[in-house]
Amino acid sequence: xxxxxxxxxxxxxxxxxxxxxxxxxxxxxxxxxxxxxxxxxxxxxxxxxxxxxxxxxxxxxxxxxxxxxxxxxxxxxxxxxxxxxxxxxxxxxxxxxxxxxxxxxxxxxxxxxxxxxxxxxxxxxxxxxxxxxxxxxxxxxxxxxxxxxxxxxxxxxxxxxxxxxxxxxxxxxxxxxxxxxxxxxxxxxxxxxxxxxxxxxxxxxxxxxxxxxxxxxxxxxxxxxxxxxxxxxxxxxxxxxxxxxxxxxxxxxxxxxxxxxxxxxxxxxxxxxxxxxxxxxxxxxxxxxxxxxxxxxxxxxxxxxxxxxxxxxxxxxxxxxxxxxxxxxxxxxxxxxxxxxxxxxxxxxxxxxxxxxxxxxxxxxxxxxxxxxxxxxxxxxxxxxxxxxxxxxxxxxxxxxxxxxxxxxxxxxxxxxxxxxxxxxxxxxx
Numbered sequence: 001x002x003x004x005x006x007x008x009x010x011x012x013x014x015x016x017x018x019x020x021x022x023x024x025x026x027x028x029x030x031x032x033x034x035x036x037x038x039x040x041x042x043x044x045x046x047x048x049x050x051x052x053x054x055x056x057x058x059x060x061x062x063x064x065x066x067x068x069x070x071x072x073x074x075x076x077x078x079x080x081x082x083x084x085x086x087x088x089x090x091x092x093x094x095x096x097x098x099x100x101x102x103x104x105x106x107x108x109x110x111x112x113x114x115x116x117x118x119x120x121x122x123x124x125x126x127x128x129x130x131x132x133x134x135x136x137x138x139x140x141x142x143x144x145x146x147x148x149x150x151x152x153x154x155x156x157x158x159x160x161x162x163x164x165x166x167x168x169x170x171x172x173x174x175x176x177x178x179x180x181x182x183x184x185x186x187x188x189x190x191x192x193x194x195x196x197x198x199x200x201x202x203x204x205x206x207x208x209x210x211x212x213x214x215x216x217x218x219x220x221x222x223x224x225x226x227x228x229x230x231x232x233x234x235x236x237x238x239x240x241x242x243x244x245x246x247x248x249x250x251x252x253x254x255x256x257x258x259x260x261x262x263x264x265x266x267x268x269x270x271x272x273x274x275x276x277x278x279x280x281x282x283x284x285x286x287x288x289x290x291x292x293x294x295x296x297x298x299x300x301x302x303x304x305x306x307x308x309x310x311x312x313x314x315x316x317x318x319x320x321x322x323x324x325x326x327x328x329x330x331x332x333x334x335x336x337x338x339x340x341x342x343x344x345x346x347x348x349x350x351x352x353x354x355x356x357x358x359x360x361x362x363x364x365x366x367x368x369x370x371x372x373x374x375x376x377x378x379x380x381x382x383x384x385x386x387x388x389x390x391x392x393x394x395x396x397x398x399x400x401x402x403x404x405x406x407x408x409x410x411x412x413x414x415x416x417x418x419x420x421x422x423x424x425x426x427x428x429x430x
Contacts, residue, residue: 001306004058005030005041006048006078007069010334010366010384011291015067015305016041017364018298022306031057035375036365036383051078058087065090065309068267071147074287075101079267090309091267092287096258099269100287103152103183104145113257115250116281118274120185126170129182133162139187144169146178151225151341153284155187188274188281191237191420194293195246195271198308201264203255204317206308207247209300209325210238211293212421213272217341219416226341227381230417232331232392233296237275237421246273246280254285266312295364295384296330331395332386333403333417337367338410340380348409350375350382361402362386377408392418 001024005012013036019025020040031054033043046053049072058066066082068074068091077094091097098105110117118141123129133140133156142165144152152175156162162184169179197207211233217223238246250271258265270286270293298305302324311320337344346367353363353375364386367379383406387398396418403413 001025001064002027002029002061003306004028004044004054004061004063004066005069006054006066006073008032008034008048008366009069009291010364010381011289011294012069013037013364013366014294014298015069015289017362018301018305019067022304024304024306029057029061029063034365035368035370035378036363038370049073049076051076051081054078055081055085055087058082059085064088065306065313067091067309069288071097071100071286071288075147088310088313090313092265092269096263096265097287099265099285101147102145103143103284104181106285107183107185109257109261110282113253113260115253115257116279118185118188118281118283120183122181122183124181126166129166129170129184130163132184133159133166136184137186138162141183141185141187142166142169143183143185144175144178145181145183146175148175148178149227151175151227152178153225188276188283190274190276192283193235193238193273193275194231194290195238195251195273196290196293196297197251197269197271198312198317199255199265199267199269200312200315200317201266202315202318203252203259205251205255205269206317206320206323207243207251208297208323209234210243211235211290211296212237212418213290213293214414214417217414219414224341226336228290228292229334229336229414230332231290231292231296232329232395232418232421233293233300234329235421242275242280246271250280250282266315292332292334292384295332295362295386299330299362299386299388300326300328302326328388328390329392329395330386330388331392331399331418332364332384333399333413334366334381335383335385335403335406335408335411335413336381337377337379338412340412344380345410346377346379347371348377350377350406350408352406355405356402358398358402360388360398362388363402382408382411392421
Protein backbone atom coordinates (compact mmCIF):
# COMPACT_ATOMS: atom_id res chain seq x y z
CA UNK A 1 0.00 0.00 0.00
CA UNK A 2 1.09 3.58 -0.70
CA UNK A 3 0.48 6.34 1.85
CA UNK A 4 0.71 10.11 1.46
CA UNK A 5 1.29 12.22 4.60
CA UNK A 6 0.45 15.91 4.28
CA UNK A 7 2.46 18.30 6.44
CA UNK A 8 5.99 19.15 7.53
CA UNK A 9 6.08 19.14 11.34
CA UNK A 10 6.94 16.83 14.20
CA UNK A 11 3.43 15.38 14.17
CA UNK A 12 3.81 14.40 10.52
CA UNK A 13 7.27 12.91 11.11
CA UNK A 14 5.75 10.79 13.88
CA UNK A 15 2.98 9.63 11.53
CA UNK A 16 5.60 8.67 8.94
CA UNK A 17 7.61 6.78 11.57
CA UNK A 18 4.57 4.91 12.87
CA UNK A 19 3.02 4.04 9.52
CA UNK A 20 6.35 2.71 8.27
CA UNK A 21 6.06 0.00 10.93
CA UNK A 22 2.93 -1.40 9.26
CA UNK A 23 3.58 -4.50 7.15
CA UNK A 24 0.91 -3.31 4.76
CA UNK A 25 2.58 0.02 3.98
CA UNK A 26 5.20 -0.35 1.26
CA UNK A 27 5.87 3.26 0.33
CA UNK A 28 5.33 6.58 2.07
CA UNK A 29 5.28 10.01 0.45
CA UNK A 30 5.28 13.25 2.43
CA UNK A 31 4.37 16.69 1.15
CA UNK A 32 6.16 18.96 1.77
CA UNK A 33 8.03 17.03 4.52
CA UNK A 34 11.15 18.07 6.43
CA UNK A 35 14.80 17.17 6.80
CA UNK A 36 14.16 14.27 9.17
CA UNK A 37 11.79 12.31 6.95
CA UNK A 38 14.21 11.57 4.12
CA UNK A 39 15.13 8.09 5.35
CA UNK A 40 11.53 6.95 5.78
CA UNK A 41 9.59 8.75 3.07
CA UNK A 42 9.89 10.27 -0.37
CA UNK A 43 9.61 14.04 -0.06
CA UNK A 44 7.23 15.69 -2.50
CA UNK A 45 7.56 19.40 -3.25
CA UNK A 46 3.89 20.29 -2.87
CA UNK A 47 2.69 22.68 -0.19
CA UNK A 48 0.30 21.36 2.46
CA UNK A 49 -2.42 23.83 1.43
CA UNK A 50 -2.19 23.08 -2.32
CA UNK A 51 -5.43 21.09 -2.41
CA UNK A 52 -5.50 20.56 -6.18
CA UNK A 53 -1.81 19.70 -6.43
CA UNK A 54 -2.09 17.13 -3.66
CA UNK A 55 -5.25 15.52 -5.04
CA UNK A 56 -3.69 15.35 -8.51
CA UNK A 57 -0.60 13.68 -7.05
CA UNK A 58 -2.64 11.14 -5.08
CA UNK A 59 -4.74 10.32 -8.15
CA UNK A 60 -1.76 9.93 -10.52
CA UNK A 61 0.23 7.80 -8.08
CA UNK A 62 -2.71 5.63 -6.97
CA UNK A 63 -2.24 6.49 -3.30
CA UNK A 64 -4.18 4.04 -1.10
CA UNK A 65 -4.49 6.37 1.89
CA UNK A 66 -3.77 10.05 2.45
CA UNK A 67 -3.35 11.32 6.03
CA UNK A 68 -3.73 15.04 6.70
CA UNK A 69 -1.54 16.41 9.51
CA UNK A 70 -2.20 20.17 9.85
CA UNK A 71 -5.55 21.90 10.28
CA UNK A 72 -5.40 24.42 7.42
CA UNK A 73 -5.86 22.00 4.49
CA UNK A 74 -8.73 20.39 6.41
CA UNK A 75 -10.34 23.79 6.92
CA UNK A 76 -9.77 24.53 3.23
CA UNK A 77 -11.71 21.42 2.18
CA UNK A 78 -9.02 19.00 1.07
CA UNK A 79 -11.11 16.02 2.21
CA UNK A 80 -14.06 17.22 0.11
CA UNK A 81 -11.82 17.35 -2.97
CA UNK A 82 -10.39 13.88 -2.33
CA UNK A 83 -13.88 12.48 -1.77
CA UNK A 84 -15.03 13.88 -5.13
CA UNK A 85 -12.24 11.91 -6.78
CA UNK A 86 -12.98 8.79 -4.71
CA UNK A 87 -9.56 8.93 -3.04
CA UNK A 88 -9.33 7.56 0.50
CA UNK A 89 -8.30 10.21 3.00
CA UNK A 90 -8.09 10.27 6.79
CA UNK A 91 -9.53 13.48 8.18
CA UNK A 92 -12.78 15.44 8.50
CA UNK A 93 -14.33 17.37 5.62
CA UNK A 94 -14.61 21.16 5.56
CA UNK A 95 -17.95 21.26 7.35
CA UNK A 96 -16.70 18.99 10.13
CA UNK A 97 -13.37 20.85 10.41
CA UNK A 98 -15.28 23.92 11.61
CA UNK A 99 -14.98 22.34 15.06
CA UNK A 100 -11.43 23.79 14.99
CA UNK A 101 -11.50 26.42 12.24
CA UNK A 102 -14.21 28.39 14.06
CA UNK A 103 -14.13 28.60 17.82
CA UNK A 104 -17.54 30.27 17.69
CA UNK A 105 -18.98 27.28 15.83
CA UNK A 106 -17.39 24.91 18.37
CA UNK A 107 -18.71 26.77 21.43
CA UNK A 108 -22.22 27.13 20.03
CA UNK A 109 -22.14 23.43 19.09
CA UNK A 110 -21.21 22.56 22.68
CA UNK A 111 -23.97 24.73 24.08
CA UNK A 112 -26.54 23.20 21.72
CA UNK A 113 -25.61 19.61 22.62
CA UNK A 114 -25.01 20.20 26.33
CA UNK A 115 -21.30 19.42 26.23
CA UNK A 116 -19.64 20.92 29.36
CA UNK A 117 -17.56 24.01 28.63
CA UNK A 118 -16.89 27.47 30.07
CA UNK A 119 -19.54 30.22 29.81
CA UNK A 120 -18.79 32.55 26.87
CA UNK A 121 -19.86 35.51 24.76
CA UNK A 122 -19.15 36.22 21.09
CA UNK A 123 -18.18 39.64 19.73
CA UNK A 124 -17.66 41.01 16.23
CA UNK A 125 -17.18 44.61 17.42
CA UNK A 126 -14.08 45.63 19.37
CA UNK A 127 -15.75 48.45 21.28
CA UNK A 128 -18.54 46.17 22.49
CA UNK A 129 -16.01 43.54 23.56
CA UNK A 130 -13.95 46.10 25.46
CA UNK A 131 -17.09 47.45 27.13
CA UNK A 132 -18.09 43.96 28.20
CA UNK A 133 -14.67 43.51 29.85
CA UNK A 134 -15.39 46.34 32.28
CA UNK A 135 -17.84 44.17 34.19
CA UNK A 136 -16.32 40.66 34.09
CA UNK A 137 -14.52 38.69 36.77
CA UNK A 138 -10.83 38.21 35.97
CA UNK A 139 -8.97 36.42 34.65
CA UNK A 140 -10.81 35.83 31.36
CA UNK A 141 -9.81 33.94 28.23
CA UNK A 142 -9.89 35.78 24.91
CA UNK A 143 -9.86 33.70 21.73
CA UNK A 144 -9.64 34.61 18.07
CA UNK A 145 -12.41 32.82 16.20
CA UNK A 146 -10.33 31.39 13.36
CA UNK A 147 -7.10 29.45 12.94
CA UNK A 148 -4.05 31.08 14.52
CA UNK A 149 -1.49 28.24 14.61
CA UNK A 150 -2.20 27.51 18.28
CA UNK A 151 -1.41 31.09 19.32
CA UNK A 152 -4.85 32.72 19.20
CA UNK A 153 -5.72 32.21 22.88
CA UNK A 154 -4.74 34.78 25.50
CA UNK A 155 -5.43 34.87 29.25
CA UNK A 156 -6.12 38.42 30.42
CA UNK A 157 -5.61 39.00 34.14
CA UNK A 158 -7.07 42.51 34.24
CA UNK A 159 -9.06 45.02 32.21
CA UNK A 160 -6.00 46.80 30.78
CA UNK A 161 -4.61 43.55 29.42
CA UNK A 162 -8.00 42.54 28.01
CA UNK A 163 -8.37 45.86 26.21
CA UNK A 164 -4.91 45.56 24.67
CA UNK A 165 -5.51 41.97 23.53
CA UNK A 166 -8.87 42.81 21.94
CA UNK A 167 -7.37 45.77 20.09
CA UNK A 168 -4.45 43.62 18.87
CA UNK A 169 -6.72 40.85 17.61
CA UNK A 170 -9.65 42.83 16.20
CA UNK A 171 -8.13 46.17 15.20
CA UNK A 172 -4.43 45.48 14.61
CA UNK A 173 -5.23 42.10 13.03
CA UNK A 174 -2.26 40.25 14.53
CA UNK A 175 -3.97 36.99 13.54
CA UNK A 176 -5.41 38.32 10.28
CA UNK A 177 -8.96 37.32 9.40
CA UNK A 178 -8.98 34.88 12.34
CA UNK A 179 -9.70 37.91 14.52
CA UNK A 180 -12.86 39.11 12.78
CA UNK A 181 -14.76 37.66 15.74
CA UNK A 182 -13.59 36.82 19.22
CA UNK A 183 -14.79 34.78 22.16
CA UNK A 184 -14.51 35.96 25.73
CA UNK A 185 -15.01 33.15 28.20
CA UNK A 186 -14.62 32.37 31.87
CA UNK A 187 -11.25 31.13 33.04
CA UNK A 188 -11.29 27.51 34.21
CA UNK A 189 -8.88 26.03 36.73
CA UNK A 190 -7.68 22.46 37.15
CA UNK A 191 -5.50 20.02 35.28
CA UNK A 192 -5.47 20.31 31.50
CA UNK A 193 -5.40 17.09 29.48
CA UNK A 194 -5.57 16.16 25.81
CA UNK A 195 -7.92 13.43 24.64
CA UNK A 196 -7.66 12.22 21.04
CA UNK A 197 -10.08 9.70 19.58
CA UNK A 198 -10.35 7.95 16.22
CA UNK A 199 -13.86 8.34 14.77
CA UNK A 200 -15.59 6.91 11.69
CA UNK A 201 -18.52 9.18 10.87
CA UNK A 202 -21.02 7.11 12.81
CA UNK A 203 -21.30 7.14 16.59
CA UNK A 204 -18.24 4.90 16.85
CA UNK A 205 -15.05 6.22 18.42
CA UNK A 206 -11.90 4.72 19.93
CA UNK A 207 -10.05 6.95 22.41
CA UNK A 208 -6.27 7.01 22.47
CA UNK A 209 -4.29 7.31 25.70
CA UNK A 210 -4.68 10.68 27.46
CA UNK A 211 -1.71 13.05 27.43
CA UNK A 212 -0.77 16.44 28.82
CA UNK A 213 0.61 19.29 26.71
CA UNK A 214 2.63 22.34 27.82
CA UNK A 215 1.50 25.32 25.74
CA UNK A 216 3.33 28.26 27.32
CA UNK A 217 6.78 29.12 26.06
CA UNK A 218 8.64 29.22 29.38
CA UNK A 219 9.05 27.20 32.58
CA UNK A 220 6.26 27.45 35.11
CA UNK A 221 3.66 28.02 32.37
CA UNK A 222 4.88 31.55 31.80
CA UNK A 223 5.04 33.49 28.57
CA UNK A 224 2.93 33.42 25.42
CA UNK A 225 1.00 30.45 24.10
CA UNK A 226 2.82 28.33 21.54
CA UNK A 227 1.90 25.34 19.43
CA UNK A 228 3.20 23.21 22.33
CA UNK A 229 6.60 22.92 24.06
CA UNK A 230 6.37 19.34 25.26
CA UNK A 231 4.04 16.57 26.35
CA UNK A 232 3.89 13.24 28.11
CA UNK A 233 1.65 10.18 27.98
CA UNK A 234 -0.21 8.66 29.71
CA UNK A 235 -1.28 11.14 32.37
CA UNK A 236 -2.12 10.05 35.90
CA UNK A 237 -4.91 12.63 36.10
CA UNK A 238 -7.31 10.54 34.01
CA UNK A 239 -8.42 7.40 35.83
CA UNK A 240 -10.38 4.61 34.15
CA UNK A 241 -13.55 5.90 35.80
CA UNK A 242 -12.94 9.46 34.66
CA UNK A 243 -12.24 8.29 31.11
CA UNK A 244 -15.62 6.56 31.07
CA UNK A 245 -17.26 9.84 32.09
CA UNK A 246 -15.35 11.70 29.37
CA UNK A 247 -16.60 9.17 26.84
CA UNK A 248 -20.17 9.48 28.08
CA UNK A 249 -20.37 13.25 28.64
CA UNK A 250 -18.06 14.59 25.95
CA UNK A 251 -17.00 12.23 23.16
CA UNK A 252 -20.33 10.48 22.61
CA UNK A 253 -22.46 13.66 22.60
CA UNK A 254 -19.89 15.27 20.28
CA UNK A 255 -20.20 12.47 17.72
CA UNK A 256 -23.96 12.27 18.20
CA UNK A 257 -24.23 16.03 17.71
CA UNK A 258 -22.26 15.82 14.48
CA UNK A 259 -24.69 13.25 13.12
CA UNK A 260 -27.67 15.41 14.11
CA UNK A 261 -26.05 18.34 12.28
CA UNK A 262 -25.76 16.19 9.15
CA UNK A 263 -21.97 16.09 9.42
CA UNK A 264 -19.99 12.93 8.68
CA UNK A 265 -16.87 13.34 10.82
CA UNK A 266 -14.14 10.80 9.97
CA UNK A 267 -10.55 10.91 11.20
CA UNK A 268 -9.34 12.02 14.60
CA UNK A 269 -10.95 14.46 16.99
CA UNK A 270 -8.95 16.12 19.74
CA UNK A 271 -10.65 17.47 22.85
CA UNK A 272 -8.57 19.74 25.03
CA UNK A 273 -10.09 19.38 28.50
CA UNK A 274 -9.83 21.11 31.85
CA UNK A 275 -10.44 18.79 34.78
CA UNK A 276 -12.31 21.19 37.04
CA UNK A 277 -13.75 20.55 40.50
CA UNK A 278 -17.17 20.12 38.87
CA UNK A 279 -15.90 17.68 36.25
CA UNK A 280 -14.13 17.76 32.87
CA UNK A 281 -14.96 20.65 30.55
CA UNK A 282 -13.95 21.25 26.94
CA UNK A 283 -11.49 24.09 26.37
CA UNK A 284 -11.22 23.53 22.63
CA UNK A 285 -11.57 20.98 19.86
CA UNK A 286 -8.99 20.23 17.18
CA UNK A 287 -9.83 18.36 13.99
CA UNK A 288 -6.45 16.59 13.73
CA UNK A 289 -3.75 14.93 15.79
CA UNK A 290 -2.19 17.15 18.45
CA UNK A 291 1.37 18.37 18.16
CA UNK A 292 3.37 17.45 20.29
CA UNK A 293 0.83 15.00 21.80
CA UNK A 294 1.24 12.70 18.77
CA UNK A 295 4.96 12.38 19.55
CA UNK A 296 4.16 10.72 22.90
CA UNK A 297 0.92 8.85 22.14
CA UNK A 298 1.81 6.99 18.94
CA UNK A 299 5.16 5.61 20.24
CA UNK A 300 3.13 3.72 22.88
CA UNK A 301 0.60 2.29 20.42
CA UNK A 302 1.22 -1.35 19.48
CA UNK A 303 -1.80 -1.61 17.17
CA UNK A 304 -1.16 -1.16 13.44
CA UNK A 305 -1.98 2.51 12.75
CA UNK A 306 -2.71 1.89 9.07
CA UNK A 307 -5.37 -0.68 9.95
CA UNK A 308 -6.89 1.70 12.50
CA UNK A 309 -7.03 4.59 10.05
CA UNK A 310 -8.52 2.48 7.28
CA UNK A 311 -11.20 1.20 9.66
CA UNK A 312 -12.15 4.82 10.36
CA UNK A 313 -12.14 5.83 6.69
CA UNK A 314 -14.27 2.79 5.78
CA UNK A 315 -16.62 3.39 8.73
CA UNK A 316 -15.85 0.01 10.30
CA UNK A 317 -14.60 0.98 13.76
CA UNK A 318 -17.45 -0.92 15.42
CA UNK A 319 -15.78 -4.21 14.51
CA UNK A 320 -12.17 -3.11 14.98
CA UNK A 321 -11.70 -4.26 18.57
CA UNK A 322 -9.62 -2.74 21.34
CA UNK A 323 -6.21 -1.11 20.98
CA UNK A 324 -2.97 -2.59 22.29
CA UNK A 325 -0.61 -0.29 24.21
CA UNK A 326 2.97 -0.52 25.39
CA UNK A 327 3.25 -0.58 29.19
CA UNK A 328 5.48 2.49 29.41
CA UNK A 329 5.54 6.29 29.55
CA UNK A 330 6.68 8.66 26.81
CA UNK A 331 7.83 12.26 27.35
CA UNK A 332 8.65 14.77 24.60
CA UNK A 333 10.71 17.95 24.96
CA UNK A 334 10.45 20.46 22.11
CA UNK A 335 13.65 22.24 21.07
CA UNK A 336 12.69 25.58 19.53
CA UNK A 337 14.36 28.57 17.93
CA UNK A 338 15.15 31.55 20.16
CA UNK A 339 12.27 34.00 19.99
CA UNK A 340 9.55 31.46 19.20
CA UNK A 341 6.54 31.93 19.09
CA UNK A 342 7.50 35.47 18.03
CA UNK A 343 10.21 36.41 15.55
CA UNK A 344 13.13 34.02 15.22
CA UNK A 345 16.05 33.34 12.88
CA UNK A 346 16.69 30.12 10.93
CA UNK A 347 19.47 28.48 8.96
CA UNK A 348 21.65 27.39 11.91
CA UNK A 349 23.56 24.11 11.80
CA UNK A 350 22.17 21.27 13.94
CA UNK A 351 24.72 18.91 15.46
CA UNK A 352 24.70 15.96 17.87
CA UNK A 353 21.97 13.85 16.26
CA UNK A 354 24.41 11.23 14.97
CA UNK A 355 25.54 10.50 18.53
CA UNK A 356 22.04 9.38 19.59
CA UNK A 357 21.74 5.61 19.27
CA UNK A 358 19.23 4.65 21.92
CA UNK A 359 16.05 2.71 21.19
CA UNK A 360 14.39 4.55 24.08
CA UNK A 361 14.95 7.94 22.46
CA UNK A 362 13.11 9.07 19.33
CA UNK A 363 13.92 12.28 17.46
CA UNK A 364 11.04 13.78 15.51
CA UNK A 365 11.94 16.63 13.18
CA UNK A 366 9.72 19.69 12.76
CA UNK A 367 11.50 22.82 11.52
CA UNK A 368 14.52 21.30 9.78
CA UNK A 369 15.91 21.30 6.24
CA UNK A 370 18.98 20.05 4.39
CA UNK A 371 20.92 22.89 2.80
CA UNK A 372 24.24 22.19 1.07
CA UNK A 373 24.26 18.73 2.70
CA UNK A 374 23.89 20.30 6.16
CA UNK A 375 20.92 19.89 8.49
CA UNK A 376 19.79 23.35 9.55
CA UNK A 377 16.96 24.96 11.49
CA UNK A 378 13.98 26.02 9.37
CA UNK A 379 11.16 26.81 11.78
CA UNK A 380 10.03 27.87 15.24
CA UNK A 381 9.75 24.39 16.68
CA UNK A 382 12.80 22.52 15.42
CA UNK A 383 12.93 19.06 17.03
CA UNK A 384 10.91 16.91 19.40
CA UNK A 385 13.03 14.65 21.61
CA UNK A 386 10.93 11.80 23.02
CA UNK A 387 12.16 9.56 25.81
CA UNK A 388 10.42 6.27 26.62
CA UNK A 389 10.79 4.32 29.88
CA UNK A 390 8.78 2.54 32.55
CA UNK A 391 7.75 5.77 34.33
CA UNK A 392 7.60 9.50 33.68
CA UNK A 393 10.68 10.46 35.66
CA UNK A 394 12.88 8.00 33.76
CA UNK A 395 11.33 8.96 30.41
CA UNK A 396 12.06 12.63 31.11
CA UNK A 397 15.62 11.81 32.18
CA UNK A 398 16.15 10.12 28.81
CA UNK A 399 14.64 13.01 26.84
CA UNK A 400 16.63 15.69 28.64
CA UNK A 401 19.87 13.69 28.48
CA UNK A 402 19.71 13.70 24.69
CA UNK A 403 18.41 17.27 24.46
CA UNK A 404 21.74 18.17 26.07
CA UNK A 405 23.64 16.49 23.24
CA UNK A 406 21.87 18.37 20.44
CA UNK A 407 23.22 21.80 19.55
CA UNK A 408 22.10 24.68 17.35
CA UNK A 409 22.43 28.43 17.80
CA UNK A 410 19.65 29.91 19.91
CA UNK A 411 18.19 26.57 20.99
CA UNK A 412 15.54 27.01 23.68
CA UNK A 413 13.38 24.49 25.53
CA UNK A 414 11.39 24.15 28.70
CA UNK A 415 13.15 22.41 31.54
CA UNK A 416 10.01 21.47 33.48
CA UNK A 417 8.00 19.23 31.18
CA UNK A 418 5.81 16.94 33.30
CA UNK A 419 6.16 19.09 36.42
CA UNK A 420 2.49 18.78 37.38
CA UNK A 421 2.56 15.00 37.31
CA UNK A 422 5.74 14.84 39.38
CA UNK A 423 3.95 16.56 42.26
CA UNK A 424 2.19 14.13 44.64
CA UNK A 425 -1.45 14.27 43.64
CA UNK A 426 -4.36 11.85 43.49
CA UNK A 427 -6.13 11.15 40.18
CA UNK A 428 -9.27 13.21 39.59
CA UNK A 429 -12.38 11.03 39.43
CA UNK A 430 -15.20 13.59 39.13
